[in-house]
Amino acid sequence: xxxxxxxxxxxxxxxxxxxxxxxxxxxxxxxxxxxxxxxxxxxxxxxxxxxxxxxxxxxxxxxxxxxxxxxxxxxxxxxxxxxxxxxxxxxxxxxxxxxxxxxxxxxxxxxxxxxxxxxxxxxxxxxxxxxxxxxxxxxxxxxxxxxxxxxxxxxxxxxxxxxxxxxxxxxxxxxxxxxxxxxxxxxxxxxxxxxxxxxxx
Amino acid sequence: xxxxxxxxxxxxxxxxxxxxxxxxxxxxxxxxxxxxxxxxxxxxxxxxxxxxxxxxxxxxxxxxxxxxxxxxxxxxxxxxxxxxxxxxxxxxxxxxxxxxxxxxxxxxxxxxxxxxxxxx
Amino acid sequence: xxxxxxxxxxxxxxxxxxxxxxxxxxxxxxxxxxxxxxxxxxxxxxxxxxxxxxxxxxxxxxxxxxxxxxxxxxxxxxxxxxxxxxxxxxxxxxxxxxxxxxxxxxxxxxxxxxxxxxxxxxxxxxxxxxxxxxxxxxxxxxxxxxxxxxxxxxxxxxxxxxxxxxxxxxxxxxxxxxxxxxxxxxxxxxxxxxxxxxxxxxxxxxxxxxxxxxxxxxxxxxxxxxxxxxxxxxxxxxxxxxxxxxxxxxxxxxxxxxxxxxxxxxxxxxxxxxxxxxxxxxxxxxxxxxxxxxxxxxxxxxxxxxxxxxxxxxxxxxxxxxxxxxxxxxxxxxxxxxxxxxxxxxxxxxxxxxxxxxxxxxxxxxxxxxxxxxxxxxx
Numbered sequence: 001x002x003x004x005x006x007x008x009x010x011x012x013x014x015x016x017x018x019x020x021x022x023x024x025x026x027x028x029x030x031x032x033x034x035x036x037x038x039x040x041x042x043x044x045x046x047x048x049x050x051x052x053x054x055x056x057x058x059x060x061x062x063x064x065x066x067x068x069x070x071x072x073x074x075x076x077x078x079x080x081x082x083x084x085x086x087x088x089x090x091x092x093x094x095x096x097x098x099x100x101x102x103x104x105x106x107x108x109x110x111x112x113x114x115x116x117x118x119x120x121x122x123x124x125x126x127x128x129x130x131x132x133x134x135x136x137x138x139x140x141x142x143x144x145x146x147x148x149x150x151x152x153x154x155x156x157x158x159x160x161x162x163x164x165x166x167x168x169x170x171x172x173x174x175x176x177x178x179x180x181x182x183x184x185x186x187x188x189x190x191x192x193x194x195x196x197x198x199x200x201x
Numbered sequence: 202x203x204x205x206x207x208x209x210x211x212x213x214x215x216x217x218x219x220x221x222x223x224x225x226x227x228x229x230x231x232x233x234x235x236x237x238x239x240x241x242x243x244x245x246x247x248x249x250x251x252x253x254x255x256x257x258x259x260x261x262x263x264x265x266x267x268x269x270x271x272x273x274x275x276x277x278x279x280x281x282x283x284x285x286x287x288x289x290x291x292x293x294x295x296x297x298x299x300x301x302x303x304x305x306x307x308x309x310x311x312x313x314x315x316x317x318x319x320x321x
Numbered sequence: 322x323x324x325x326x327x328x329x330x331x332x333x334x335x336x337x338x339x340x341x342x343x344x345x346x347x348x349x350x351x352x353x354x355x356x357x358x359x360x361x362x363x364x365x366x367x368x369x370x371x372x373x374x375x376x377x378x379x380x381x382x383x384x385x386x387x388x389x390x391x392x393x394x395x396x397x398x399x400x401x402x403x404x405x406x407x408x409x410x411x412x413x414x415x416x417x418x419x420x421x422x423x424x425x426x427x428x429x430x431x432x433x434x435x436x437x438x439x440x441x442x443x444x445x446x447x448x449x450x451x452x453x454x455x456x457x458x459x460x461x462x463x464x465x466x467x468x469x470x471x472x473x474x475x476x477x478x479x480x481x482x483x484x485x486x487x488x489x490x491x492x493x494x495x496x497x498x499x500x501x502x503x504x505x506x507x508x509x510x511x512x513x514x515x516x517x518x519x520x521x522x523x524x525x526x527x528x529x530x531x532x533x534x535x536x537x538x539x540x541x542x543x544x545x546x547x548x549x550x551x552x553x554x555x556x557x558x559x560x561x562x563x564x565x566x567x568x569x570x571x572x573x574x575x576x577x578x579x580x581x582x583x584x585x586x587x588x589x590x591x592x593x594x595x596x597x598x599x600x601x602x603x604x605x606x607x608x609x610x611x612x613x614x615x616x617x618x619x620x621x622x623x624x625x626x627x628x629x630x631x632x633x634x635x636x637x638x639x640x641x642x643x644x645x646x647x648x649x650x651x652x653x654x655x656x657x658x659x660x661x662x663x664x665x666x667x668x669x670x671x672x673x674x675x676x677x678x679x680x681x682x683x684x685x686x687x688x689x690x691x692x693x694x695x696x697x698x699x700x
Contacts, residue, residue: 005212006212006213006216007213009211009212009213009214010213012211012213013211013213013214013282013303013304016255016282016303017282017303017304019282020281020282020283020284020285020302020303021282021284023283023284023285024283024284024285024286025384025385025388025389027285027286027287028384028385028388029384029385029406033285033287033288033291034285036255036283037255038210038255038256038257038260067398067399069398093405093406094405104452104455104456105448105452106404106405106448106449106452106453107405109403109404109405109424110403110405110406112401112403113401113402113403113405113406116398116399116400116401117389119398120389120392120397120398120400123397123398124392124397124398127395127396127397128304133396134396135324135325135396136397136398136399137399138399138401138426138428139398139399139401
């Protein structure tokens with residue numbers, strides 16, 4: 001499926017609305033303004049994800065929070081943080097002075113909650129547009145390279161679509177980077193685009 | 202006929218808002234970014250401006266600052282997915298007449314325009 | 322309906338689960354309170370079911386909790402509540418009196434044909450304690466490692482300097498030996514001239530005395546490699562350095578009272594060197610004033626005499642290697658010793674009015690101790 005600019009813009013808007021909602025919640029949790037940056041969004045096939053992962057994610061160990069969803073529209077949503085952003089985010093939110101500290105069990109939980117807030121806001125925004133029920137799993141945390149993380153998802157196929165939204169936000173002048181990944185089963189992307197267009201136009 | 206300038210980097214969003222406005226009987230001109238938007242202000246002299254906040258290179262804050270520097274009194278409505286109270290406060294401090302969160306509803310857009318024009 | 326469905330038959334099962342579980346209606350009233358929560362809180366289900374969760378536990382009424390519930394009732398994704406932000410969701414005490422640390426999850430569920438939410442609360446007290454203890458141990462180990470590295474680096478620097486200073490002194494000793502050998506040759510050539518022999522012998526004695534001083538100096542240098550930097554009380558330093566230099570015309574300003582300086586070993590010798598220089602080169606020195614003042618990011622110890630001062634074209638040269646007599650520390654070595662703890666020294670006096678040596682000590686390298694232990698104040 002070739003995705004035209006308008007459809008890509010539509011998906012961008014939906015994700016922006018979700019990110020905006022989560023920023024509001026994080027604002028209240030940190031008592032700091034969250035300065036959002038324009039997200040970069042693109043759509044690729046899952047089989048091409050491995051080729052682009054080095055440029056997208058630098059091949060580093062990534063801190064990932066993800067959940068699966070099912071319904072008329074199925075897939076996996078994940079937010080991936082490079083190690084520095086994960087550590088900086090956790091340090092900021094927990095008031096710790098050691099942004100270089102390792103991700104122990106408590107810090108993992110903190111990141112899991114933040115990831116949960118962001119993913120839920122994005123999925124909430126998508127669900128509103130779809131006006132359909134989706135069922136979700138509890139969020140899980142993984143640490144590893146993207147290839148290791150996606151290898152655990154046995155339901156993903158090569159022709160499935162991946163929407164990648166590279167988000168950046170500033171909290172108290174600290175630059176936090178995260179990439180939101182939506183892995184959609186075949187047919188789901190078309191369904192999503194049609195639903196968005198139908199909801200608004 | 203009232204002319205509304207819509208500034209948004211999203212073609213999808215420009216289409217939605219333009220559709221609402223055209224249906225509401227307004228004349229719509231649009232711009233893809235902040236710089237283009239300011240150029241259109243000078244050229245088209247719109248009665249009201251609706252601008253996105255988060256745009257690459259020149260964002261909505263920049264548009265507000267430029268309009269202030271130009272001494273432009275055209276009411277500006279911010280439409281954004283950033284729903285933080287701190288963001289709204291900053292926009293109002295920079296002179297925004299109104300602040301709307303996405304996704305916008307038709308009735309909300311029309312009401313906000315009418316209200317902003319009345320108060321200007 | 323937007324979630325998995327459960328029936329009333331599931332409720333007894335919830336009483337068997339090893340964690341807290343609350344079944345909530347959309348208006349946040351408690352439909353079911355499980356046995357684990359009864360044990361944790363001492364509140365029986367019959368006393369709390371039907372009541373509003375937020376009224377019972379106002380601590381949950383915060384945006385990071387309550388604002389996230391509505392989406393769950395709409396069948397949205399589950400909510401995760403970490404122990405970092407919500408350590409005491411349903412406050413309860415452990416047998417030792419400490420508060421139980423919890424984490425939670427909120428999941429949508431359809432019950433009696435209406436959307437409800439299940440709030441699951443797990444006890445993570447032990448995990449948090451273990452992680453906290455581990456962090457403490459790790460921080461201690463990190464600090465010890467850092468301290469050890471600092472000490473090793475300080476020792477490495479000291480040994481480098483020791484080696485350098487020893488080389489300088491050994492060269493001096495060699496030169497003095499060569500001079501002595503030269504004088505011995507003179508004696509051999511002029512054996513029949515007792516007056517000349519006596520004069521030359523005296524000069525040889527001087528050289529030997531210088532060699533002895535140089536050897537003493539080398540022994541002092543060894544301290545650089547063996548002792549770490551420490552705090553030096555200025556009143557004691559001035560006392561010892563006056564003795565070393567045999568210079569007793571110092572005038573100590575009250576600003577010195579209680580001052581301590583963090584320096585590498587031989588700090589007293591550095592100060593003694595400055596006093597010796599005043600005596601030897603100042604010509605008309607009647608007094609040497611010692612004072613201290615604080616700049617924005619450092620403290621400045623000033624030694625100022627009323628002698629002839631240092632000529633402008635020599636102000637930098639005096640600190641260079643090889644300048645001056647070798648039987649004492651010298652300004653080059655003094656500067657190197659001070660640099661080991663980040664201290665700098667410069668000559669800032671006016672020629673004709675007197676020499677002024679300013680020793681600039683970085684913040685953290687000086688401190689003041691209480692007046693009761695200050696000997697200067699007591700004089």
